[in-house]
Amino acid sequence: MSTQITQxxxxxxxxWVHKNESIDVYDPGTGELIATVPEATVEDVEFAIETARxxxxxxxxxxxxxxxxxxxxxASYIESNQDVYVRTIVLESSKTIREARKEVxxxxxxxxxxxxxxxxxxxxxxxxxxxxxxxxRVGYVYRFPVGIVAAITPFNDPxxxxxxxxxxxxxxxxxxxxxxxxxxxxxxxxxxxxxLHAGLPEEVLxxxxxRGAKICDPLIEHEEVRFVSFTGGYTTGKEITRKAGVKxxxxxxxxxxxxxxxxxxxxAEAVSATVSGSFGVAGQNCIGVxxxxxxxxxxxxxxxxxxxxxxKLKVGLKTDETTDMGPLISEKEAERVERWITEAIRLGAxxxxxxxxxxxxxxxxxLTEVPETAAISQYxxxxxxxxxxxxxxxxxxxxxxxxxxxxxQAGIFTSNLEEAFEAVHQLQFGGVxxxxxxxxxxxxxxxxxxxxxxxxxxxxxxxxxxxxxxxxVAFKLKKTPFx
Numbered sequence: 001m002s003t004q005i006t007q008x009x010x011x012x013x014x015x016w017v018h019k020n021e022s023i024d025v026y027d028p029g030t031g032e033l034i035a036t037v038p039e040a041t042v043e044d045v046e047f048a049i050e051t052a053r054x055x056x057x058x059x060x061x062x063x064x065x066x067x068x069x070x071x072x073x074x075a076s077y078i079e080s081n082q083d084v085y086v087r088t089i090v091l092e093s094s095k096t097i098r099e100a101r102k103e104v105x106x107x108x109x110x111x112x113x114x115x116x117x118x119x120x121x122x123x124x125x126x127x128x129x130x131x132x133x134x135x136x137r138v139g140y141v142y143r144f145p146v147g148i149v150a151a152i153t154p155f156n157d158p159x160x161x162x163x164x165x166x167x168x169x170x171x172x173x174x175x176x177x178x179x180x181x182x183x184x185x186x187x188x189x190x191x192x193x194x195x196l197h198a199g200l201p202e203e204v205l206x207x208x209x210x211r212g213a214k215i216c217d218p219l220i221e222h223e224e225v226r227f228v229s230f231t232g233g234y235t236t237g238k239e240i241t242r243k244a245g246v247k248x249x250x251x252x253x254x255x256x257x258x259x260x261x262x263x264x265x266x267x268a269e270a271v272s273a274t275v276s277g278s279f280g281v282a283g284q285n286c287i288g289v290x291x292x293x294x295x296x297x298x299x300x301x302x303x304x305x306x307x308x309x310x311x312k313l314k315v316g317l318k319t320d321e322t323t324d325m326g327p328l329i330s331e332k333e334a335e336r337v338e339r340w341i342t343e344a345i346r347l348g349a350x351x352x353x354x355x356x357x358x359x360x361x362x363x364x365x366x367l368t369e370v371p372e373t374a375a376i377s378q379y380x381x382x383x384x385x386x387x388x389x390x391x392x393x394x395x396x397x398x399x400x401x402x403x404x405x406x407x408x409q410a411g412i413f414t415s416n417l418e419e420a421f422e423a424v425h426q427l428q429f430g431g432v433x434x435x436x437x438x439x440x441x442x443x444x445x446x447x448x449x450x451x452x453x454x455x456x457x458x459x460x461x462x463x464x465x466x467x468x469x470x471x472x473v474a475f476k477l478k479k480t481p482f483x
């Protein structure tokens with residue numbers, strides 16, 4: 001793949017904009033400069049909101065079939081130019097070429113689901129005559145666009161997680177302003193190109209490339225921004241909810257997801273799923289497996305097989321078809337994860353494999369006997385590290401799984417139906433995957449967590465519901481209707 005440096009533009013209300021001040025974008029695997037993007041200012045935020053006002057009027061008036069046509073058109077454009085999108089993801093992010101292909105395919109699916117769900121934005125009738133004195137009234141509820149949507153997206157899925165916000169916003173008739181992660185803005189720019197090619201009215205979509213510290217506050221605090229959709233860290237999400245004021249928000253704030261493996265589990269299947277779930281995208285995955293609780297009777301067997309499988313993973317160039325795991329998003333992040341590993345070992349954890357860092361690359365790491373006081377036990381590591389601990393019962397596994405401030409997804413391996421249902425009801429998470437790791441998601445399902453893992457649900461249909469408001473309509477008739 002070429003590493004020719006490109007000078008990108010950002011999109012404001014259909015206009016591609018250059019700026020004198022720019023931000024450098026680097027390939028985290030090589031450290032090479034691959035592109036520059038404009039550094040947006042507060043004035044750019046104001047202009048984006050101003051044009052979004054006009055865009056909202058156009059978007060809300062688009063017939064449903066037009067919204068569907070545009071969404072299908074954007075999906076088809078990406079499908080026809082798949083190599084460009086794969087290349088962009090590989091260059092700017094941590095993903096290997098195989099992982100990038102999967103993300104591009106998922107983005108196409110997300111947009112097509114958005115098109116289909118646009119036809120299902122439905123209301124309901126209200127029987128007003130249920131209350132005395134209202135016999136002459138008939139009414140219904142319908143959904144209308146929430147308004148201007150601010151979409152703040154992370155680096156780990158730089159294309160599909162943008163699509164998960166933009167697709168439903170357009171399906172619901174909103175205008176949307178995207179603030180992509182500073183480290184990975186190129187995929188969002190390419191997505192915007194697909195929408196303009198598909199005929200989206202120009203003012204409906206903006207992509208502001210810039211630093212969150214400079215432009216996020218004026219975006220989320222603006223009174224005309226009526227919905228803030230954020231995917232990222234808990235601390236930032238908490239600040240957004242404090243600053244946003246009286247408006248709708250959706251927050252997906254990560255987790256330190258557990259998976260339970262009981263004595264009657266298929267060990268080979270459990271090992272395969274949890275190794276993949278632990279180290280995909282170098283562990284930079286909000287539902288990636290961070291903690292594994294294994295029944296004591298099979299603990300040694302599981303641990304030995306897990307370590308053997310982990311050692312077979314190939315860490316290296318993202319462009320190599322045989323590479324299993326690439327770098328973290330930056331050397332700074334790799335250093336942080338390395339510090340967390342060192343702290344855990346200092347507190348008494350056992351390093352079973354991995355742990356060595358070379359610049360932004362960190363070997364897949366397995367720890368055992370990790371004290372609960374270690375940061376890596378309490379917080380989301382967002383790196384290629386997994387903790388494997390033995391338990392004596394399902395109750396102990398559930399109790400330890402729930403002993404966290406997060407609650408996004410969990411997994412359990414068992415052939416016992418009763419124990420599976422016990423886990424479903426007792427695990428305090430937004431999703432429980434049976435005979436799978438926590439790392440399971442399809443783009444149509446409701447996705448989100450409880451506790452510190454966020455507010456609301458993504459997944460196209462559920463995002464559309466959040467990005468619309470309900471309006472009650474009542475007709476008072478001259479006489480009581482008979483149906």
